[in-house]
Amino acid sequence: KQWYQRRVRVMRESASGRKIRRCAEKFYGEDLGLNINLHNITTFDLFEKVHTELFDSNDGSISYIDSKDVTLQNLMRRGFKTPFIVRADTGKPPGLRVPGPDFTVKDVERLVGATRKVDVMDVSTQRSLQMTMHQWAKYFESNKRDNLLNVISLEISQTQLCELVQPPDFVKDIDWVETVWPPIFKKSQNIGTNNMAKMKYPKVQKYCLMSVRGSYTDFHLDFGGTSVWYHLVKGAKVFWLIPPTEQNLSKFVKWTLAGKQSDVFFGDLVDKCYRVNLTAGDTFYLPGGWIHGVYTPRKSLVFGGNFLHSYNIIGQLQVTAIEDITKVEPRYLYPYFVEMAWFVAQKYHKYFKDVEVHGKGNSVLLEEEVEGLNLLLDRLEESSTFHANIPVQITCPKSLILELRDLLLHAEIDSRCSDYSEPLISRERNEEEKFSCSRPVSTNRPFTITPEASDASSDEEEE
DSSP: OHHHHHHHHHHHHHHTTSOOOOOOOOEEOOOOSSSOOGGGTOSSOHHHHHHOGGGOOOSSSSEEOOGGGOOHHHHHHHOSSSOEEEOGGGOOOTTOBOOOTTOOHHHHHHHHOTTOEEEEEETTTTEEEEEEHHHHHHHHHOSOOSSOEEEEEEEOTTSGGGGGOBOOHHHHHHOHHHHTSOHHHHHTOOSOOOOGGGOSSOOOSOEEEEEOTTOEEEEEOOGGGOEEEEEEEEEEEEEEEEOOOHHHHHHHHHHHHHTOTTTSOGGGGSSOOEEEEEETTOEEEEOTTOEEEEEEEEEEEEEEEEEOOTTSHHHHHHHHHHHHHTTOOGGGSOTTHHHHHHHHHHHHHHHHHHHHHHOOTTEEOOHHHHHHHHHHHHHHHHOHHHHHTOOTTOSOHHHHHHHHHHHHHTOOOOSOOOTTOEESSOHHHHHHOOOOOSOSSOSSOSSOOOGGGSOTTTTGGGO
């Protein structure tokens, strides 16, 4: 706790006296031409950053794993703190399902609906605009463009395309939406919208990303400290990856608040920045808290998703603290993060009680879980934001915190994970739960969502 509070204090001190800027993710230029003028995107030489050997070193922080080894048990043993890549020639990770290489943006249009509105970033103005999926597909396939646009936030759940996409098994096994969030609310979501007024669960599990050649996404943190699974169906991507050390995160806060991202390549400000190249068929796992930028050397089509889990709770809370310091707009935050935190505490409390009666069986409780849960309880107890947004299902929040603290204090922590081990909380156990309350969250939402801040796809109910 002291370490976490010290990190937040350092970041807040870094932010003091600086002008707070509008902290939306920034997306820079795209071009189809063979001679891309990258100097029009940034004042630094992006071409040089793509090709320099400076970011090629790998000290083992980035792993390359055979698809057959991507199991929940193996990942629990190795931890969820560093990125790994599954190359195409080893096959897809177990459970992963995505369309084949012949799939096109026109197919996306057909399956999500031609009238579906998508959130598009106009690179020249750095502002969002709305297009229909038909307009976007026409733009994407055109050889001539008057402006530069990019789509990286098309969430496809509750569409026909959703059925063609499934995350890897290990993701579904630990994703809090599957293991913690009351399943009745996800099942009752029948509108493909990311408007908070119509969203019944954190709808961030399945995204379709479509980028033309030359796209550049500046360094950022994924919302809520979520981890990411990412499969490249077509094209190529270049990632710059920076580990979430205390020093790097503090520098990131300063760089963000300075508002001059196009002038300074953040990878030049840190001791270690790794560059990885992804090609069609590769699958990538990026842990929460890793600062990263992305470049598209070839027009690409990607499927991926974001998820919170129990093995990086501290990292997830660190990112939410940074989001608070840098004044990230509500639309760029993880939906229902506060409510999710309460459901996590509730779920662990219940299963610890079950363990007292029935024993642990094959379930394991790892040290990082206990450390993270204790910090999460601190936030639930001390934060006014968490107090103001308690789900209606949490009837006795004070008792919940006190009892879970005591259970954690006496919990048996496992140092090893076998081939038969399973998490204490699981999607199977969550599916067995019965919830009688009809409202997923309290009427006071954690964030005020205005019409201007709602997702561009908020009109899905028209389909």
